[in-house]
Amino acid sequence: MRCPSCLNPIEESVDACPHCHFSILGLDKRFGTVPRINRYITDLSSLFTERQERHLKQQIVRMERSFIGLHLAIVTMDVHRRFKPREYLFWLTNRCRFCPIDSREERSLFIVLFFDTASRTALLTTGYGLHATCSEENLQSALATGLPEFKKNRIYHGSVAVFKAVAGLLKSQLRLQKSSATNPQPVRAMATSTEIEETT
Amino acid sequence: MKILLFLIALALTLQAQDLPNLDFRPAAPRKPLAPLESDTVKDPLAVKPESRLADLANVFEPASRVRLTKILKREYSRHRISIYVVTVSTMDAPSTVKLGEQLRKDWITDDLGGVLVYSRSTDKVSVALTDAAIKKIKESGPIQELANQIDKFNFEGPTRGLPKSITAILNQLRVSQDVGTAVDDKPLPLFLIYGPILIVLLILGIGMYKVCIILVANRVFTRTHVLHTPPVQTSLGSKTGGINTVEMKF
Numbered sequence: 229m230r231c232p233s234c235l236n237p238i239e240e241s242v243d244a245c246p247h248c249h250f251s252i253l254g255l256d257k258r259f260g261t262v263p264r265i266n267r268y269i270t271d272l273s274s275l276f277t278e279r280q281e282r283h284l285k286q287q288i289v290r291m292e293r294s295f296i297g298l299h300l301a302i303v304t305m306d307v308h309r310r311f312k313p314r315e316y317l318f319w320l321t322n323r324c325r326f327c328p329i330d331s332r333e334e335r336s337l338f339i340v341l342f343f344d345t346a347s348r349t350a351l352l353t354t355g356y357g358l359h360a361t362c363s364e365e366n367l368q369s370a371l372a373t374g375l376p377e378f379k380k381n382r383i384y385h386g387s388v389a390v391f392k393a394v395a396g397l398l399k400s401q402l403r404l405q406k407s408s409a410t411n412p413q414p415v416r417a418m419a420t421s422t423e424i425e426e427t428t
Numbered sequence: 429m430k431i432l433l434f435l436i437a438l439a440l441t442l443q444a445q446d447l448p449n450l451d452f453r454p455a456a457p458r459k460p461l462a463p464l465e466s467d468t469v470k471d472p473l474a475v476k477p478e479s480r481l482a483d484l485a486n487v488f489e490p491a492s493r494v495r496l497t498k499i500l501k502r503e504y505s506r507h508r509i510s511i512y513v514v515t516v517s518t519m520d521a522p523s524t525v526k527l528g529e530q531l532r533k534d535w536i537t538d539d540l541g542g543v544l545v546y547s548r549s550t551d552k553v554s555v556a557l558t559d560a561a562i563k564k565i566k567e568s569g570p571i572q573e574l575a576n577q578i579d580k581f582n583f584e585g586p587t588r589g590l591p592k593s594i595t596a597i598l599n600q601l602r603v604s605q606d607v608g609t610a611v612d613d614k615p616l617p618l619f620l621i622y623g624p625i626l627i628v629l630l631i632l633g634i635g636m637y638k639v640c641i642i643l644v645a646n647r648v649f650t651r652t653h654v655l656h657t658p659p660v661q662t663s664l665g666s667k668t669g670g671i672n673t674v675e676m677k678f
Contacts, residue, residue, distance in 0.1 A: 353673035
């Protein structure tokens, strides 16, 4: 787990980052009003056509049917240059509901694909419920599948690729979890990636 | 002298006027004389009427004439039964029979058909049918019955009786035609063979489609994975997550 601001590793259940004292309470003052976010796709930067939006929504619904409890969303936004996209997404995921209003227990089972068009950055984040299933490495590899398309400004195609990779990742991880539950094996420490950013 | 010559010329001229024409050149061909009035009146029965009705005795009203013509033409176009109706003013019974036979031979080239001749003077109808028509009628029933029917209709007058007589003949011929075609044992039309099969397939298809919709709605074909929510944890003041984030510039 890393601090969204300074990217230093932090422990679970800390109120503020021990390195930069970052916490969500400070973000409320900076970002102000919470934008209106749709359940599936919020295209504030108009990166998708209507047809593409419809297809993406269909794919999200299909995935949510396959993984019961999971909530997926895409947000495209023009984040102000003063703010870090990672901080903004952290604040957004905590202040907006990406799950239906009536679901109470599954609020932390979400994956959000976020595009900041100002800094041309794609971000992929998960809720607490998926920390065990989707490590940073796995998320990084899933996001990397869409990068070639993002570079060509084909955001829709890249998003589809990312969602396919996420679905594959979830399936394989859930299968692993099942097999480990039936045949317990010694836990191996997973290598953590040091650098995540990839600049073009 | 001059006076003498003048007198001689005058005398000769006067004499020549009394002489007959002595011109021996061949006469120019004479123009044919205008035909007499009696010759211009053509025989109205020389050519078969296109309307299949030669109402020489003016028996029918215009409306009933049109109706009768329609029936006769329709029967020919549909069943190839060629019937002509002729009405004459003054003609005795043997002559109407003779005329009917003559017209039948002249007009009817098709197999099935006949000529009905009505004489206003005798108020009777004579029917001259082709050999094929007679044969057909005999196949389906006794011809005497038809003759009796026509006689019966004759009492109703020409305007009402004649159409009925024609209908009786046509019915008889059509029945015999149907009998003939039934014996041919023609194959059924394709839509009668494949129509019910198509309807059954359509119903089955709709049923299958509805069943599929129900199964899909119940997630029968979808392999589902249930994600379990871990106990609530908080970090950096967040309650749902968003810390586990990766980013890439493009």
